[in-house]
Every structure is written in C-alpha cells, then in structure tokens.
Amino acid sequence: MYQFDYQRAGSVAEAASALSANPEAKLLAGGQTLLPTLKQRLAQPEAVVDLSGVAELKSIGKDGDKVVIGAMATHAEVAANADVAGAIPALAKLAGGIGDPQVRHRGTIGGSLANNDPSADYPSAVLALNATVVTNKRQIGADDYFQGMFGTALAEDEIITAVHFPVPGFAGYEKIEQRASRYPLVGVFVAKPAGGSEVRVAVTGAGADGVFRCGPIEAALAANFAGSAAAGVSVDASSLMGDMHGSAEYRAALISVLAQRAVDGK
Numbered sequence: 077m078y079q080f081d082y083q084r085a086g087s088v089a090e091a092a093s094a095l096s097a098n099p100e101a102k103l104l105a106g107g108q109t110l111l112p113t114l115k116q117r118l119a120q121p122e123a124v125v126d127l128s129g130v131a132e133l134k135s136i137g138k139d140g141d142k143v144v145i146g147a148m149a150t151h152a153e154v155a156a157n158a159d160v161a162g163a164i165p166a167l168a169k170l171a172g173g174i175g176d177p178q179v180r181h182r183g184t185i186g187g188s189l190a191n192n193d194p195s196a197d198y199p200s201a202v203l204a205l206n207a208t209v210v211t212n213k214r215q216i217g218a219d220d221y222f223q224g225m226f227g228t229a230l231a232e233d234e235i236i237t238a239v240h241f242p243v244p245g246f247a248g249y250e251k252i253e254q255r256a257s258r259y260p261l262v263g264v265f266v267a268k269p270a271g272g273s274e275v276r277v278a279v280t281g282a283g284a285d286g287v288f289r290c291g292p293i294e295a296a297l298a299a300n301f302a303g304s305a306a307a308g309v310s311v312d313a314s315s316l317m318g319d320m321h322g323s324a325e326y327r328a329a330l331i332s333v334l335a336q337r338a339v340d341g342k
C-alpha cells in the first residue's frame with residue numbers, strides 16, 4: 077500500500093469539498109473493493125475520504141411509491157430491512173445473497189454501484205427496476221447510469237447519496253453463483269412496473285460489456301408473462317463473456333433458465 081492522507085467526512089458536503097480540494101482523492105465506503113486495490117498497489121490515491129461517519133447516507137425506507145436506500149447502507153442492512161422486504165422482496169433477497177456475511181456487513185450499495193463490477197448483483201436490480209441513482213449533483217436514470225464494464229455516468233468528484241427504487245408490480249431475481257467468489261456466474265432480474273405492462277429483464281455476470289437488458293426475453297414476457305415464455309427464448313451468445321467458469325454459450329442458456337425461475341418464483 078502506498079502512503080495516502082485519510083479524512084473521515086461527517087457530511088456529504090464535507091466529503092464533496094474534500095474531493096474538490098483534491099481531484100486525486102478516492103471515496104471509501106466499506107472498503108471491500110477499494111482496500112484490496114490499494115493493498116495490491118493497483119491504485120495510488122493521494123487521499124482517501126471515508127464516508128462511514130456520514131449518517132445521512134445510511135437511511136433506508138419507503139417514501140410514497142418508492143423505496144429509498146442510502147448509499148452507505150450495507151447489503152446486510154438492506155436484506156434485513158422490513159420496508160425493503162415488504163415492498164420489493166426480490167431486492168431484499170438479492171442483497172441477502174451477496175458474497176458471505178463478512179462482505180454483506182461491510183459492502184454498500186453505493187460502493188457496489190460506483191464500482192459497477194460486471195458480475196455484481198445490484199446493477200441488475202437497478203436496471204430492471206428502472207431505479208434512479210441520486211448523487212450530490214443530480215439524479216441519473218438506470219438506463220443512463222451503466223456505461224460498460226466498470227463504467228458509470230459518475231463524474232470523478234460525484235458522490236452517490238441514495239438509490240430510489242420504484243415499487244414494482246412484480247420483481248424476481250435468480251442467480252447461479254460462481255462457487256469460489258460467490259459472485260453471480262449469471263444473475264437475472266425480471267421486473268414489471270406497478271400498473272404498467274413494460275417488462276424489464278436485466279442480466280449480470282454474462283455481458284462482455286457489463287450489465288445489460290435482454291430484449292428477446294423482455295419481448296417474450298411482454299407477450300406472455302409466464303416462465304415458459306422466457307424458457308423458450310434462445311439467447312444469442314455472441315456478445316456474452318466466457319471464462320474458465322463457464323462459456324458464453326453456457327451463460328446464454330442460463331439466462332433463459334434463470335429468467336424462467338425469476339418469473340415462476342422458483
């Protein structure tokens with residue numbers, strides 16, 4: 077690890093001014109990604125601005141027809157929250173299935189979305205539920221937020237403050253884990269808005285360019301919202317990633333199977 081300055085912010089405004097004072101500074105959430113990166117000397121920020129003392133980033137609750145989750149809410153807190161479980165059970169299930177207990181008690185929704193790992197769970201929920209990523213500067217819709225592998229619409233000095241999830245009419249999430257890391261080998265989130273007919277199907281773990289919406293399965297489910305309709309879709313493997321854990325063709329087959337399970341709830 078290289079030497080760096082450490083600052084514990086007490087508010088979003090304090091963190092924002094620390095970032096604008098030093099363009100080389102990095103935000104620290106739970107450190108689940110940032111600290112290994114620093115230890116391996118893959119990054120050399122001049123300063124680290126710790127968000128763990130910013131109380132305003134930790135709230136979770138229902139606000140009218142949306143669930144609002146603060147950026148510093150840990151996966152364990154989201155999984156255990158009654159408002160989340162009541163309004164979007166699939167989201168609580170997703171959070172409760174991330175990594176292992178240690179990861180769930182340190183990792184945060186803001187850190188996960190800022191990192192946008194192509195195999196992370198949350199991006200699929202944000203994209204399928206058409207959530208809004210709220211920052212200290214603006215609100216970013218899910219379709220504009222994700223910009224390829226590890227890429228997001230965030231500016232260098234932008235801080236995610238919360239994520240707004242509209243309460244859906246239907247939501248289901250299923251994944252197959254990569255057994256060593258517990259990241260999804262493939263994860264599929266299926267959602268329908270409350271009172272709407274649009275179907276959004278977001279896939280993580282499979283896209284060569286990160287999380288993506290699966291148009292053919294969305295069309296099949298829009299015509300017939302049944303697991304069998306999703307299972308009948310043959311997903312094109314040509315733009316998917318393949319690695320030692322599973323070929324692109326295997327991942328393509330899993331997408332249909334997991335979409336079916338997400339709709340059927342099993």
Ligand SMILES: Cc1cc2nc3c(=O)[nH]c(=O)nc-3n(C[C@H](O)[C@H](O)[C@H](O)COP(=O)(O)OP(=O)(O)OC[C@H]3O[C@@H](n4cnc5c(N)ncnc54)[C@H](O)[C@@H]3O)c2cc1C
Pocket residue numbers: 102103104105106107108109110111127147148151173174175176179182183184185186187188190191195196197198234235236237257258259260
């Ligand atoms: C062993 C292991 C297993 C894991 N398994 C899974 C899994 O199964 N599924 C899954 O989805 N994830 C998994 N993760 C990832 C984990 O859940 C964390 O979400 C992820 O590592 C980000 O960590 P963090 O929240 O602690 O953020 P940090 O590591 O502190 O920060 C990550 C990045 O986000 C930036 N950042 C943090 N907060 C903000 C903010 N509010 N605004 C703007 N930028 C910000 C930081 O500057 C940094 O660049 C795993 C991680 C580990 C170590």
